[in-house]
Amino acid sequence: MSEIADTSPQPHLGRRLRRLMADQPIIPLMVLLILLCAVLQLLSPGIINPLWVANTIKFAIPLALLAGAQTLTMLTGGLDLSVGTVGTMAAFIMATQIGHHDPATTLALSLLPAVLIGLANGVGVGIFRVHPLIMTLGTGLVGSGILQVYQRTVIASGSEIPPFIVWLGTGLTYGVPNALLLFVPIAALIIFVLRRTGFGRQVYAIGDNEKASRLSGSTYWQVILALYVASSLLAAIAGLLYVGVIRTPSLTLLEPLVLPSVAATIIGGTSIFGGRGSYATAILGALILRVLTTLLTVLQMPEGLRQGLFGLVILLVTAIYLRIIEDS
Amino acid sequence: MIAFSLRQSWVIGLFVLFVALFVITRFIQPSYGARDFASLTQAALPYAFAVAAQTVVVLAGGIDLSIAAMMAVTSVTAALLMKDQSAASALYAVPLVIAFGFALGALNGILITISRVPDIVVTLAMMFVLQGLALLILPSPGGGAADWLKAMVVGSLSVPGLPEGISAWIPHALLLVVIAVCLVWIPLKRSQLGLSIYAIGSSELAAFRSGVPVARTRILAYGIGGIFAALGGLTLTMSTGIGAPIPGPYLLASVAAVVLGGVALTGGRGGLVGPIVAVFVLRLVRTDLTLLSVDPNVTTIIEGVIMVTVVMFGALLAMRARST
Numbered sequence: 020m021s022e023i024a025d026t027s028p029q030p031h032l033g034r035r036l037r038r039l040m041a042d043q044p045i046i047p048l049m050v051l052l053i054l055l056c057a058v059l060q061l062l063s064p065g066i067i068n069p070l071w072v073a074n075t076i077k078f079a080i081p082l083a084l085l086a087g088a089q090t091l092t093m094l095t096g097g098l099d100l101s102v103g104t105v106g107t108m109a110a111f112i113m114a115t116q117i118g119h120h121d122p123a124t125t126l127a128l129s130l131l132p133a134v135l136i137g138l139a140n141g142v143g144v145g146i147f148r149v150h151p152l153i154m155t156l157g158t159g160l161v162g163s164g165i166l167q168v169y170q171r172t173v174i175a176s177g178s179e180i181p182p183f184i185v186w187l188g189t190g191l192t193y194g195v196p197n198a199l200l201l202f203v204p205i206a207a208l209i210i211f212v213l214r215r216t217g218f219g220r221q222v223y224a225i226g227d228n229e230k231a232s233r234l235s236g237s238t239y240w241q242v243i244l245a246l247y248v249a250s251s252l253l254a255a256i257a258g259l260l261y262v263g264v265i266r267t268p269s270l271t272l273l274e275p276l277v278l279p280s281v282a283a284t285i286i287g288g289t290s291i292f293g294g295r296g297s298y299a300t301a302i303l304g305a306l307i308l309r310v311l312t313t314l315l316t317v318l319q320m321p322e323g324l325r326q327g328l329f330g331l332v333i334l335l336v337t338a339i340y341l342r343i344i345e346d347s
Numbered sequence: 348m349i350a351f352s353l354r355q356s357w358v359i360g361l362f363v364l365f366v367a368l369f370v371i372t373r374f375i376q377p378s379y380g381a382r383d384f385a386s387l388t389q390a391a392l393p394y395a396f397a398v399a400a401q402t403v404v405v406l407a408g409g410i411d412l413s414i415a416a417m418m419a420v421t422s423v424t425a426a427l428l429m430k431d432q433s434a435a436s437a438l439y440a441v442p443l444v445i446a447f448g449f450a451l452g453a454l455n456g457i458l459i460t461i462s463r464v465p466d467i468v469v470t471l472a473m474m475f476v477l478q479g480l481a482l483l484i485l486p487s488p489g490g491g492a493a494d495w496l497k498a499m500v501v502g503s504l505s506v507p508g509l510p511e512g513i514s515a516w517i518p519h520a521l522l523l524v525v526i527a528v529c530l531v532w533i534p535l536k537r538s539q540l541g542l543s544i545y546a547i548g549s550s551e552l553a554a555f556r557s558g559v560p561v562a563r564t565r566i567l568a569y570g571i572g573g574i575f576a577a578l579g580g581l582t583l584t585m586s587t588g589i590g591a592p593i594p595g596p597y598l599l600a601s602v603a604a605v606v607l608g609g610v611a612l613t614g615g616r617g618g619l620v621g622p623i624v625a626v627f628v629l630r631l632v633r634t635d636l637t638l639l640s641v642d643p644n645v646t647t648i649i650e651g652v653i654m655v656t657v658v659m660f661g662a663l664l665a666m667r668a669r670s671t
Contacts, residue, residue, distance in 0.1 A: 143655070149662040150612075152412070152467060156599055157658060161651035167644040278475055291468050323482030323592075330475030337472075338462040 037343050044288035048303045055310045062317050069194050075309050077189065077196040077264065081106075083305035084202065084257035085273070085280035086287065087209055088250035090301045093284055094213070095226045095243060096293030097144060097151030099250045101136055101159035102280065106258025106273035108132045108166050113259055114178040114268035122181070130255050136162055137251030138244070145243030166270060178268050188263020198260055205256070209298045222246065226293025282329050283308050285336050357609035358621040365624055368631045376638045383634075385518035389500050389586055391630040392520045393418065394600055396579030398608070398622045399528065400452075400572040401601035407568035408548040408614030411455060412470040414576050414601055415594035416477035421448050421580030423481050426490025426590025437493035445577045451477070452573020456566030474594075481592040488591040492584050499523060500585045520582075524623065527578055532619050535571065544568050549615025603654035604629060606661030629653070 039046065060067050085102050092099045113129040120128065136158050143154040190197040213219040221242050224232035233239055258273050265272065287304030289296025315325050372379050397414055404411045411417075421444050428440035459469045500520045535541045543564040546554035555561050579597070584590050606612060607629070608622030632653065636646045 139655075143659055143662075147659040147662050148666050149659050150410075150467070152471070153599070153602055153658055154655070157651060157655035160596070160599060161648055161655065164644055164648035164651055168642065168648065171642075171644070281471075292465070321483065321486070323479040323486070325479065326482065327476045327479030330472040330477075330479065333475070334458065334462065334464065334469060334472035337464045337468050341462070341464060 044297075044300050045303065048287065048300055048307065052303060052307050052310065055307060055314060059310065059314050059317065062314070066313075066317075073191055073194055073196050075306070075313070077191075077198060079302075079305045079309040080196070080198045080202045081257045081261040081264065081273075082276055082280055082283060082308065083302045084205070084253050084260065085276055086283040086301040086305050087206070087298055088253040088257075089280050089284040090287070090289050090296060090298050091209070091222070091246050091250050091253070092151060093226075093289050093291055094222050094293055094296055095246060096229075096291070097243075097246075098281065098291070099140065099155045099247065099254070100152060100277060100281075101140060101155040101162060102250065102254035102257070103271075103274040103277040104159040104162035104166065105133045105136050105251050105254040106261065106276075107270065108136075108162060108258070109255035110258040110262035110272050111166060111170070111178075111268045111270065113184070114180055114262060115173045115176060117181050118176065118179060122183075129259065130252065132162065132165075133251040133255035134248060137248035140251070141240075141244030141247035144247060145240035163270070170270060180262060180266055180268070184259060184263040185266060186263075188260050189266075198263075201256070201260065205253075206298065206302060213298060218242070218245070223294055226290075226295070228294070278326070278329055279308050279312075280305075282333050285333050288340065290340060291337060358618070358624060361608065361621055361624045361628060365628050365631065368628060368635065372631065372635055372638065375635060379638075381515035381518075384516060385501070385520065387630055387634055388518045388520040388524075388627075391626055392500060392524065392582045392586065393579045393595065393597065394604070394626045394630065395524045395623050396527070396575050396582060397597040397601040398604040398626050399532075399619060400575035400579065401605050402608070402610055402617070402619050402622045403544070403568055403575065404572040405605050405610055405612060405614060406548045406617060407544045407565055408551060409459070409466040409565065409569065410470065410602075410612075411452075411569065411572055411576075412467065412598060413451075413455060413473040413477050414572070414579075415597040416474045416481065417448065417451050417573065417576040418580040418583060418597055419481040419592055419594045420451065420477050420484065421577040422583040423485035423490065423590035423592050425581050425584045426492060427485055429493050429496075429584075430489070430491040432491075432493070434493045434495055437496050440493075441496075441581065444581055445574055448573040448575075448577020448580065449570045450573070452576065453566050453570035455573070456569030459569075460562045460565060478592075478594060481594070485590055485592050488589050490584070490590040492588050496581075496585045497588055500582060523582070527575075528619060528623065531571065531574060536618075540564065540567060545615050547614075599651075599654055600626075600629070603657050607657045611664075612661055 056067060085106070088099050088102050109129040109132070112132070113125055116125045116128050139158050140151070140155050143149045143158070144151045187197050187201060213222065221232065221237040224235070224237060225239060225242055229239065254273070257276075261273060261276070262268055283304035284296070284301045285291060285304070286307060287296065287301035289301060312325070315328070320328075376383075397418060400414050400417075401411060424447055425440055425444045428443065429437050432440075455466075455470055455473055458464075458473070459466050462469065498519075500523065535544075543554070543559045544567075546557070546559050547561050547564050547568075551561060554564075583595070602612075604622045604625040605617075608617065608620075608625035610617030610622060629650070633646060633650060636649060637643070641649070
């Protein structure tokens with residue numbers, strides 16, 4: 020079908036635009052981001068300056084890391100709703116254990132629950148074939164119960180946030196957020212793995228057509244297991260970074276970012292049915308959401324309306340992408 | 348009779364499990380009596396309606412992730428309508444809230460039909476929208492409920508002819524579930540719509556080719572789910588006296604009880620009695636853990652593990668059913 024369309028001399032303009040959006044979603048997303056910034060600048064002139072840009076990036080990075088977790092799982096038609104609990108656990112354990120152990124042990128301790136929950140998700144989704152949404156919702160619930168119990172045991176010992184985490188989370192060097200030092204290599208790694216390695220090919224193949232990918236030799240459950248563990252680890256890193264931004268470890272630290280991370284990934288053009296999407300656009304999606312949030316704050320919109328708007332955006336974007344994919 | 352018991356073997360098994368758990372409860376706490384049973388059913392009430400809502404949708408081959416949020420919206424709406432109003436005002440508030448629930452559920456179905464986006468994404472998006480809506484209706488817990496409504500969920504029945512020993516074991520809350528289910532479910536199951544719901548749940552294509560109006564059936568199935576969710580929201584307001592805009596833990600609980608109740612997550616197979624008995628089984632497990640003086644947070648963990656295990660087991664069964 021697409022070859023026939025390619026050779027036709029002058030496709031309809033609307034069709035060409037749609038094809039562009041399907042093939043290069045990064046362009047319309049950039050346009051959207053610039054448009055949002057322009058509206059923001061119009062509404063409150065002078066808001067856009069280097070400091071604001073650095074701050075926006077700083078707050079977008081934990082969200083972008085979580086969007087990475089969602090991208091990885093969504094490419095195979097899944098979703099990870101346990102990222103909030105996993106990230107919060109990592110941050111909370113780090114803050115309460117740093118006083119008792121050396122940094123390396125603390126880091127290992129804070130990443131341990133992430134690996135375990137990731138493994139549980141992977142086993143449930145990959146081997147038992149539970150729907151990812153239900154599975155990750157369940158492990159998230161169990162995780163937050165465990166966190167509550169854990170909090171009771173360490174309530175007396177107090178918590179602290181190491182200066183390095185704060186430096187990484189909130190610090191600026193020559194106006195550039197330090198968090199980029201951590202984020203850029205991670206993002207590059209994700210994009211490289213998805214685009215250039217055999218594993219990445221398998222991820223797309225499974226998301227596109229599970230049966231065909233199995234027939235051509237990829238092992239479904241191994242790929243899924245690896246993806247969900249990776250997703251949990253990304254969530255843990257996001258939690259560690261975010262506690263440096265917020266500077267108080269709470270039991271619901273990362274929860275407010277879970278739904279936006281799903282929205283960022285969907286806005287970034289990753290199909291919730293799997294097989295289509297990229298991480299680079301999900302990062303743009305995270306930036307767009309941050310600017311959108313600022314915009315809604317400037318407009319003094321209540322929290323409820325903001326949540327509702329996120330939901331509507333997800334629905335609208337999924338419906339539009341569905342039409343585009345069906346057309347091409 | 349034998350055919351009946353074979354068909355209902357899963358439900359009967361669950362009922363036996365419930366009785367066994369009950370005996371265990373009496374062992375742990377010999378004084379566990381009618382009054383405790385009444386408070387158990389009261390606590391189980393919102394769960395029972397949540398699972399009823401989920402069951403109807405799952406039978407039609409869908410899933411509704413917005414159930415807990417829908418309960419929060421209907422609960423705050425009811426609380427707001429009845430705040431500082433006369434007792435009679437509840438007479439119009441209750442039907443209004445139920446109609447609201449039907450509309451919200453039907454909206455889910457309409458969006459799924461029109462947008463052709465999978466049910467799981469649509470209801471996930473609606474979950475955010477409804478959570479936001481609940482916060483807009485009532486930013487912080489508040490509102491009120493008519494006294495006679497509050498009285499409907501506490502205490503037990505007192506029938507003049509019946510001895511106290513028996514009537515005490517029939518709590519109002521249990522009666523409410525039974526009446527609501529009988530009023531909605533039995534006419535539905537005997538109607539053409541009920542048959543259509545099972546038909547599109549087992550095979551949408553086959554149902555379509557046999558002339559079942561798939562879109563209309565799906566919208567109505569979500570709508571009926573919405574009615575049950577609204578009833579759940581109402582019972583939340585009735586038992587607390589206020590409305591809270593934060594969704595409770597009803598989503599996962601409803602899915603787990605649906606699976607435990609013998610309804611296939613792939614749709615088209617099962618009934619409503621099983622999941623409701625399953626809710627009581629899960630609640631009783633919680634009671635037992637509390638009676639054994641297990642830390643409430645640990646109880647949450649155990650409950651979560653049970654639910655995840657049940658769902659995993661259900662998925663395994665569904666996979667078996669698909670491959671044979």
